[in-house]
Amino acid sequence: MNSTELPRLSVRSPADLIAAVPYLLGFHPTDSIVVVALSGKRIVFAARGDLPGDADPYEPGQHIAAVTARQGADSATVVGYGPATRVTPAVDAVRAALAEAGLAVLDALRVTDGRWWSYLCTEPECCPPEGTRYDPQSSAVPAAAVFAGQVALPDRAALAAQVAPVGGEAMRVAVEQAEQRLTDLLATAPAADLLGARPTGGRHGGVAGHGAAPPCW
Numbered sequence: 001m002n003s004t005e006l007p008r009l010s011v012r013s014p015a016d017l018i019a020a021v022p023y024l025l026g027f028h029p030t031d032s033i034v035v036v037a038l039s040g041k042r043i044v045f046a047a048r049g050d051l052p053g054d055a056d057p058y059e060p061g062q063h064i065a066a067v068t069a070r071q072g073a074d075s076a077t078v079v080g081y082g083p084a085t086r087v088t089p090a091v092d093a094v095r096a097a098l099a100e101a102g103l104a105v106l107d108a109l110r111v112t113d114g115r116w117w118s119y120l121c122t123e124p125e126c127c128p129p130e131g132t133r134y135d136p137q138s139s140a141v142p143a144a145a146v147f148a149g150q151v152a153l154p155d156r157a158a159l160a161a162q163v164a165p166v167g168g169e170a171m172r173v174a175v176e177q178a179e180q181r182l183t184d185l186l187a188t189a190p191a192a193d194l195l196g197a198r199p200t201g202g203r204h205g206g207v208a209g210h211g212a213a214p215p216c217w
Helices: 014-025 058-069 084-100 141-147 156-163 168-188
Strands: 032-039 042-050 075-081 104-112 115-118
Touching: 014 032, 014 042, 014 075, 014 104, 014 115, 014 141, 032 058, 032 084, 042 058, 058 084, 075 084, 084 104
Parallel strands: 075 104
Antiparallel strands: 032 042, 032 075, 104 115
């Protein structure tokens, strides 16, 4: 398998999909609404937004549905992370918006405290009212994702920290370390390797015996 080829992540159940979401996003979501979009049976896109809280979920739902519809998808599954009082209105808004955009909603799930619930399944045998316990490590999805080189960071803040520009104290420390490294190299390098270094004789600090001008600094 070439390094540019990713193995197919087989999602066979809601638990598999829940296990896959952190690797699709790059981090483990909390207090979030996630849309996993498909073209046929292939996942083509994953989008995440914050739960709207006390705000009207209509506009955020319309936005995430519009973004999803532009990805060439024909269906989607909605996953909400958090308590029912916050997740249910957000999931309902996104489901309605996806349907308006012409995408079939395959399932709508809520995930919290190691359990998942389906808003579309009404069969107590497979979707009990107390929720279904799941263990991501029991799924083959995380192992396949890690083998492919995909990473799921602990949270969104960890992902933001990885892509944030270096500055402040971190930049100061990095500069000091680089300067010290350069000083150490100059102190230990043979004289013949110090191109443009100041010799003990010669005008304007040129290389001794050649009368050459120093490089422009």
